[in-house]
Amino acid sequence: MRTRFAPSPTGPLHLGHAYCAILAHDMAQAAGGTFLLRIEDIDRTRARPKWEAQIFDDLHWLGLRWPDPVMRQSARLDDYSAALAKLQAMGLLYRCTCKRRDIEAAADAPQEGSGPVFGPDGLVYPGTCRSLDRDDADAALRLNMEKALSFLGEATLSFEDTSPRHAGRHEITPDELIHRVGDIVLARRDMGTSYHLSVVVDDAAQGMTDVVRGEDLFEATRIHVLLQALLDLPTPRYHHHRLIRDENGKRLAKRDDARAIAKYRAEGLSPADIRSLVGLPAPVSPDNPTASEQEPTDRSQTPTRRKPDQAFPRSSRT
Numbered sequence: 116m117r118t119r120f121a122p123s124p125t126g127p128l129h130l131g132h133a134y135c136a137i138l139a140h141d142m143a144q145a146a147g148g149t150f151l152l153r154i155e156d157i158d159r160t161r162a163r164p165k166w167e168a169q170i171f172d173d174l175h176w177l178g179l180r181w182p183d184p185v186m187r188q189s190a191r192l193d194d195y196s197a198a199l200a201k202l203q204a205m206g207l208l209y210r211c212t213c214k215r216r217d218i219e220a221a222a223d224a225p226q227e228g229s230g231p232v233f234g235p236d237g238l239v240y241p242g243t244c245r246s247l248d249r250d251d252a253d254a255a256l257r258l259n260m261e262k263a264l265s266f267l268g269e270a271t272l273s274f275e276d277t278s279p280r281h282a283g284r285h286e287i288t289p290d291e292l293i294h295r296v297g298d299i300v301l302a303r304r305d306m307g308t309s310y311h312l313s314v315v316v317d318d319a320a321q322g323m324t325d326v327v328r329g330e331d332l333f334e335a336t337r338i339h340v341l342l343q344a345l346l347d348l349p350t351p352r353y354h355h356h357r358l359i360r361d362e363n364g365k366r367l368a369k370r371d372d373a374r375a376i377a378k379y380r381a382e383g384l385s386p387a388d389i390r391s392l393v394g395l396p397a398p399v400s401p402d403n404p405t406a407s408e409q410e411p412t413d414r415s416q417t418p419t420r421r422k423p424d425q426a427f428p429r430s431s432r433t
């Protein structure tokens with residue numbers, strides 16, 4: 116088994132990241148496999164070396180270890196270009212110069228029928244540039260979803276999820292890809308790639324067998340499985356874990372400094388305290404060989420709901 120944790124160095128790691136990283140690490144450990152780290156720093160306007168350093172430090176402190184060298188997406192732009200060139204040669208990409216407001220206006224237009232539809236990337240693209248043959252050098256590249264599906268022909272797309280909540284095989288229908296995902300951007304004009312393309316190329320390059328990540332990415336997995344089929348890459352198993360929420364039930368965000376691992380460290384909590392805050396058992400050890408293969412399936416088991424006062428110690432502790 117090969118798992119990974121793939122943070123973006125755009126802010127501090129919080130409890131939600133710790134949960135994901137520890138779970139991926141423990142799953143690999145329990146299976147005698149390998150846990151890898153990947154730094155997703157393609158957004159050069161937001162990635163910062165200081166956050167990357169903090170991520171390494173926090174993960175080490177949590178007791179996680181991984182082999183070197185760490186993969187950095189900023190060093191892999193040639194690989195992303197090669198994947199795009201392959202899709203381009205298959206005739207599946209087209210240039211798009213639409214701004215967000217153009218897409219909103221087109222999606223709102225009455226002749227588009229059922230009104231705006233939201234997919235994993237926000238508004239489903241209404242297809243304005245699909246037949247326009249734009250030649251602007253700084254255009255975004257979109258996937259022509261209908262062409263992509265006809266390229267795949269009768270192939271059925273599906274993936275297996277191993278998490279308690281989403282356990283089983285999930286089929287992906289052409290209808291949902293066309294109407295609920297649509298012509299997604301595969302290369303943003305500002306970075307020459309996209310989250311979807313990079314993550315698919317990198318998971319294959321790192322030989323990932325099990326992708327462990329939050330269930331907020333469940334819908335995006337349809338896109339990733341499609342890209343794997345188009346690029347002739349293997350589809351790993353997925354494990355879409357529950358999200359760690361604050362005491363109000365809101366999922367934690369990068370800007371949520373109150374839940375930053377660094378802050379808990381400064382308050383004197385131990386790595387074991389962090390594990391118990393997010394509802395994970397003690398590390399895998401000879402005494403406890405199968406540790407965290409199971410995660411709580413019931414939302415009410417999250418410490419945020421059960422013991423709100425203990426779940427997030429306030430700075431009054433100090």
Ligand SMILES: [Zn+2]
Pocket residue numbers: 210211212213243244245
């Ligand atoms: Zn466009």
